[in-house]
Amino acid sequence: MDKILRVNMTDLTTRVEETPAEWAGLGGRALTSTIVAKEVPPACHALGPHNKLVFAPGLLSGTAASNSGRLSAGAKSPLTGGIKESNVGGTAAQMFARLGIKALIVEGVPPGEGWYALKVGKDGVTIEEERGLLGLGNFAVIDALQALLGKKTGVIAIGPAGEMKLTSANISVKDPSGKIRSHGRGGLGAVMGSKRIKFIAIDDEGAPGIQIADPEAFKAASCVFTKALMDHPVSGQGLPTYGTNVLVNILHEAGGLPTRNFTHGQFDGHEQICGETMHDTIVARGGKPRHGCHAGCVIQCSQVYHDKEGQYLTSGFEYETIWGLGANCLIKELDDIALADSVMDDLGLDSIETAVAFGVAMEAGILPWGDGKEVVRILREEVGKGTALGRVIGSGAGAVGRTYGVTRVPVVKNQAIPAYDPRSVKGIGITYCTSPMGADHTAGYTIATNILNVGGQVDPLKKEGQVELSRNLQIATAAVDSTGMCIFIAFPALDIPECLPALIGMINARFGAKLTGEDVTGLGKSVLKLERAFNLAAGLTSADDRLPEFFCSDPVSPHQAVWDFTNEEIDAFWDF
Amino acid sequence: MAPITVTIKLFAHFRHGRFKEADHQFPPGTACRDVILGLGFRLGEMGIVMVNGQHAPLDHPLSERDTLALFPLVGGG
Numbered sequence: 001m002d003k004i005l006r007v008n009m010t011d012l013t014t015r016v017e018e019t020p021a022e023w024a025g026l027g028g029r030a031l032t033s034t035i036v037a038k039e040v041p042p043a044c045h046a047l048g049p050h051n052k053l054v055f056a057p058g059l060l061s062g063t064a065a066s067n068s069g070r071l072s073a074g075a076k077s078p079l080t081g082g083i084k085e086s087n088v089g090g091t092a093a094q095m096f097a098r099l100g101i102k103a104l105i106v107e108g109v110p111p112g113e114g115w116y117a118l119k120v121g122k123d124g125v126t127i128e129e130e131r132g133l134l135g136l137g138n139f140a141v142i143d144a145l146q147a148l149l150g151k152k153t154g155v156i157a158i159g160p161a162g163e164m165k166l167t168s169a170n171i172s173v174k175d176p177s178g179k180i181r182s183h184g185r186g187g188l189g190a191v192m193g194s195k196r197i198k199f200i201a202i203d204d205e206g207a208p209g210i211q212i213a214d215p216e217a218f219k220a221a222s223c224v225f226t227k228a229l230m231d232h233p234v235s236g237q238g239l240p241t242y243g244t245n246v247l248v249n250i251l252h253e254a255g256g257l258p259t260r261n262f263t264h265g266q267f268d269g270h271e272q273i274c275g276e277t278m279h280d281t282i283v284a285r286g287g288k289p290r291h292g293c294h295a296g297c298v299i300q301c302s303q304v305y306h307d308k309e310g311q312y313l314t315s316g317f318e319y320e321t322i323w324g325l326g327a328n329c330l331i332k333e334l335d336d337i338a339l340a341d342s343v344m345d346d347l348g349l350d351s352i353e354t355a356v357a358f359g360v361a362m363e364a365g366i367l368p369w370g371d372g373k374e375v376v377r378i379l380r381e382e383v384g385k386g387t388a389l390g391r392v393i394g395s396g397a398g399a400v401g402r403t404y405g406v407t408r409v410p411v412v413k414n415q416a417i418p419a420y421d422p423r424s425v426k427g428i429g430i431t432y433c434t435s436p437m438g439a440d441h442t443a444g445y446t447i448a449t450n451i452l453n454v455g456g457q458v459d460p461l462k463k464e465g466q467v468e469l470s471r472n473l474q475i476a477t478a479a480v481d482s483t484g485m486c487i488f489i490a491f492p493a494l495d496i497p498e499c500l501p502a503l504i505g506m507i508n509a510r511f512g513a514k515l516t517g518e519d520v521t522g523l524g525k526s527v528l529k530l531e532r533a534f535n536l537a538a539g540l541t542s543a544d545d546r547l548p549e550f551f552c553s554d555p556v557s558p559h560q561a562v563w564d565f566t567n568e569e570i571d572a573f574w575d576f
Numbered sequence: 577m578a579p580i581t582v583t584i585k586l587f588a589h590f591r592h593g594r595f596k597e598a599d600h601q602f603p604p605g606t607a608c609r610d611v612i613l614g615l616g617f618r619l620g621e622m623g624i625v626m627v628n629g630q631h632a633p634l635d636h637p638l639s640e641r642d643t644l645a646l647f648p649l650v651g652g653g
Contacts, residue, residue: 233623233648233649233650234649234650234651237649237650238588238623238648238649238650238651238652239650239651239652241588241589242588242650242652243652244652244653245652246587246588246650246651246652247651247652247653249587249647250587250624250647250650253585253587253626253629253645253647254626254629254630255629271596275588275652276587276588276591301652319652319653441653442653445653447651447653448651448653451624452623452624452649452650452651453623453624453631453649454649454651457631459631460631461630487653488651488653491651558629559629559630
């Protein structure tokens with residue numbers, strides 16, 4: 001039976017607990033949100049002693065199931081004031097699962113000024129004082145820990161942004177190449193910083209491994225599942241070739257590419273930053289157009305991007321980051337965006353929140369539009385060194401807007417709106433409004449059906465069908481986020497009938513369970529309602545399920561679209 | 577009747593051996609399907625077909641100065 005590791009930073013004790021029966025069938029987001037909802041007082045200060053930081057691998061993590069290596073992190077978010085789950089690739093989820101760790105719960109805040117590290121292994125978890133790596137960036141932390149503990153060590157760390165408890169701080173997880181993937185959104189790095197934990201090192205030597213209840217059934221379902229992933233044109237060919245950045249040209253063409261801090265829907269520099277250009281640049285410089293964020297990924301949407309000299313510059317270079325600094329800040333040099341991406345990874349900053357914060361900062365006149373060199377300087381010299389300006393930018397788009405009196409501030413629940421304009425892609429606007437996470441495209445990715453013709457077609461410019469689309473996708477996503485699966489399995493799951501039954505078949509074979517499709521939908525619904533109840537108890541209301549005013553009043557070109565949902569129409573999302 | 581001019585934009589691997597963007601002339605009433613087949617694509621390869629930034633069915637008739645954008649099935653997020 002998998003176990004719960006509990007770390008109390010107030011009295012610096014740890015213990016290993018049996019998994020309560022009611023948590024046995026949960027994993028990933030379902031488990032982190034259940035634990036946060038049960039154990040964290042909703043009204044507590046997110047950086048105070050009553051918040052808890054929870055890590056949980058998904059139900060299938062650690063098995064041979066393709067794309068199952070995602071780790072969920074949960075807490076009350078210091079950015080949104082609501083519940084947060086953010087999931088990540090890397091090596092940690094599979095190591096936790098092999099060690100039989102259902103969840104790691106970190107609670108309390110240490111007395112005094114000291115910093116600490118956690119060491120997780122087959123005998124549980126220990127707390128050690130940490131001095132040497134304080135103030136260092138994530139890359140240096142990983143390099144140092146690999147030198148000290150061996151190449152195979154797992155690492156979960158915060159950079160200087162997390163140490164400063166900035167609300168854009170993320171939590172970095174070592175990937176199979178010794179680089180970084182991120183629990184990006186919602187400021188979970190600040191929560192880890194508030195508990196003064198610089199890093200968690202994982203050693204899975206001697207791990208008991210995964211017990212599969214019905215190995216034959218698992219293998220059969222796994223084959224069907226992997227075949228569906230490989231057969232679907234998006235997960236089998238599109239994502240591996242161009243990565244997520246293929247979306248720049250698609251959203252530009254559809255008029256949904258937010259440009260100049262959400263002033264326009266198209267960017268005249270789109271060809272310079274698009275996926276096609278990026279692919280050719282990577283190949284010409286000897287980088288890798290295909291790269292997996294975790295072992296067992298067959299989609300390989302990540303990539304390794306080299307600089308002009310052919311040296312490693314960044315990896316996991318995503319559409320949302322490239323959009324955020326590109327179209328949204330009018331930066332046309334992909335190399336500048338790549339360098340900024342690398343610096344944000346090193347400092348431990350959410351690259352969506354930070355890119356949108358720079359767009360608001362440019363609107364405020366803090367730096368010129370399109371100045372990628374100044375973005376990098378501000379990241380290194382201001383955010384990295386904790387100057388007043390740096391801390392404002394590192395606290396996100398909402399903080400920059402409030403500090404400088406900007407009215408066009410694209411946030412919901414104080415979390416930055418990502419790379420799809422909700423006026424011209426209306427389904428995603430419903431997701432931004434209603435997701436308990438704040439503005440989060442991954443929570444219910446209507447772009448699939450609004451734009452990409454996956455899972456049917458719902459006209460992105462009309463209101464009809466958007467609430468139902470977002471609701472169905474948010475329910476499905478909450479369930480998928482609990483399995484340890486990458487969200488991109490949704491593309492084949494929406495189009496290939498064998499895919500979802502195979503996923504459920506693997507869960508049943510792993511645990512000896514008899515779940516049906518309805519059970520899985522029911523899990524998704526219950527997770528969303530649990531998260532919503534936490535937010536309401538924390539003081540959020542339906543007034544927080546709204547887009548900023550300018551989306552209703554300022555039409556976006558080229559379709560001159562505005563956000564025109566009534567409050568009642570938005571609130572009907574919760575009728576399930 | 578005079579021919580119409582349509583701007584055709586191709587994306588992702590559709591560009592290989594073809595072009596990124598070009599103006600072509602067609603008889604009035606030409607449908608998206610005719611242009612797609614005329615460029616040597618199979619209809620099953622089409623992921624997204626947009627005319628002037630909006631999704632269009634294959635039998636959509638094109639007009640003077642329309643922009644036709646063709647994408648294979650790709651995605652991200």
